[in-house]
Amino acid sequence: MTMALSDFYAKHAHYRTRLDLRTRDSADDIVTAASEGGLDTWYMMKKEKVQAIIGPQRSAEAKFVMELGRKAKVPIISFSATSPSLSQSRSPFFIRTAFDDSAQVKAIAAIIEAYAWLEVVLIYEDTDYGNGLIPYLVDAFQDVGARVPNRSAISLFSSDAEILRELGRLNSTSTRIFLVHMTASLGSKFFILAKKIGMMSEGYAWIVTEGLSTLLDPVSSEAMDSMEGVLGVRPHIPSTKYLKDFMKRWKKPNKMTAGLNLFGLWAYDTVWALAMAVEKVGIENYSSMKRNVSTNLASLGTSAMASQGTVRSFSL
The missing domain is CATH 3.40.50.2300 (Response regulator)
Structure with missing residues (x-):
């Protein structure tokens, strides 16, 4: 700024x-x-x-x-x-x-339709940010012939044990397609735990919304490794000459280790x-x-x- x-x-x-x-x-x-x-x-x-x-x-x-x-x-x-x-x-x-987050739902629904997935489980943080998008996602999935058989709202203050318990519950169901709508702080912890119990392996499909895919810089290398194979959506930013110049000027004086x-x-x-x-x-x-x-x-x-x-x- x-x-x-x-x-x-x-x-x-x-x-x-x-x-x-x-x-x-x-x-x-x-x-x-x-x-x-x-x-x-x-x-x-x-x-x-x-x-x-x-x-x-x-x-x-x-x-x-x-x-x-x-x-x-x-x-x-x-x-x-x-x-x-x-x-x-x-x-x-x-x-x-x-x-606003609803702008991404058609892109996500298009992915669901392209793979002909019939069921998607919604996992989201239990905040205004997390809850606000859910009705739009449910409607968009219905429009492409998919349904939401299960959903999980996870508190920002959930302990590892509570998240593992919820992951175990979701893993006991037949659906293996998951959409995660979380901020980076909760999402990074969530995927580390999902990998720990074997839910990041072959046979599972994971999609993350813009909020998590855009803010990957703050997450740890362990979190990044656990998210291998996860598909995310984010707004397109045209690579203009002005943007490239700005990014160079940003990194020089700030010596930023993370991208903008x-x-x-x-x-x-x-x-x-x-x-x-x-x-x-x-x-x-x-x-x-x-x-x-x-x-x-x-x-x-x-x-x-x-x-x-x-x-x-x-x-x-």
């Missing part, structure tokens, strides 16, 4: 507006993200008087933060909260610059889109949020820019 700001204003030095990037860390905790005090969204809206927020990263956090954005009339712009349950119809101030994933690229593009939108709206429309010293959520101030009716002109 910092590189995006630098690149954008190097190319648009004549622009009258400038984004001022402030960062806060919610520590992947919904309560922390909503609380006042510390590094959180409330602080950014109330104390920093921001006019837009990029984030949060997870769908569970976004579900709450988008309500704060609606209350304060501050745009919440997310490049990584992909659950289909996060709809702009719930809050006109929520803007998603990533594909899709969400990093979406973050870069999101900053460019927001900077362009701010210039389009015009600096004269930008004033700070109305001051309100109360800590009551109901008394959260509203953006003066929003009250002028200009927030809706953001187009990303």
Whole structure:
């Protein structure tokens, strides 16, 4: 995101507006993200008087933060909260610059149809992110003549023993086609355990959704080895000259051992889109949020820019 700001204003030095990037860390905790005090969204809206927020990263956090954005009339712009349950119809101030997860279901269904598989077991993490995609997958499979005889929701806090017990239950059924919809933290542990009990061998077929296939960099070598033969889907990124140049510049100063994933690229593009939108709206429309010293959520101030009716002109 910092590189995006630098690149954008190097190319648009004549622009009258400038984004001022402030960062806060919610520590992947919904309560922390909503609380006042510390590094959180409330602080950014109330104390920093921001006019837009990029984030949060997870769908569970976004579900709450988008309500704060609606209350304060501050745009919440997310490049990584992909659950289909996060709809702009719930809050006109929520803007998603990533594909929502439902965009991948036709590609997955096409794989199922191509192999003429009649049954698929769904395994997913028991979060807003995990649960949000399931109805879309079930409908898509039905459209290609496949059914879901079994499904398994696994908690992020499941112990190895609990996951092994659930894998044993699934292995006792006749279906050997599995679709896994998890984030990398849970998914990497899951596949290590699946291999441990022999479920990654010949006779089984595994498909992973975009969230896991896109975020393979953080997983361990053991997890990567256990996922040999797994088929994953992810959005196509055209290999342009600009992208290649950016990747070279990214790796040089950062000496990155891991590649820049899709969400990093979406973050870069999101900053460019927001900077362009701010210039389009015009600096004269930008004033700070109305001051309100109360800590009551109901008394959260509203953006003066929003009250002028200009927030809706953001187009990303």
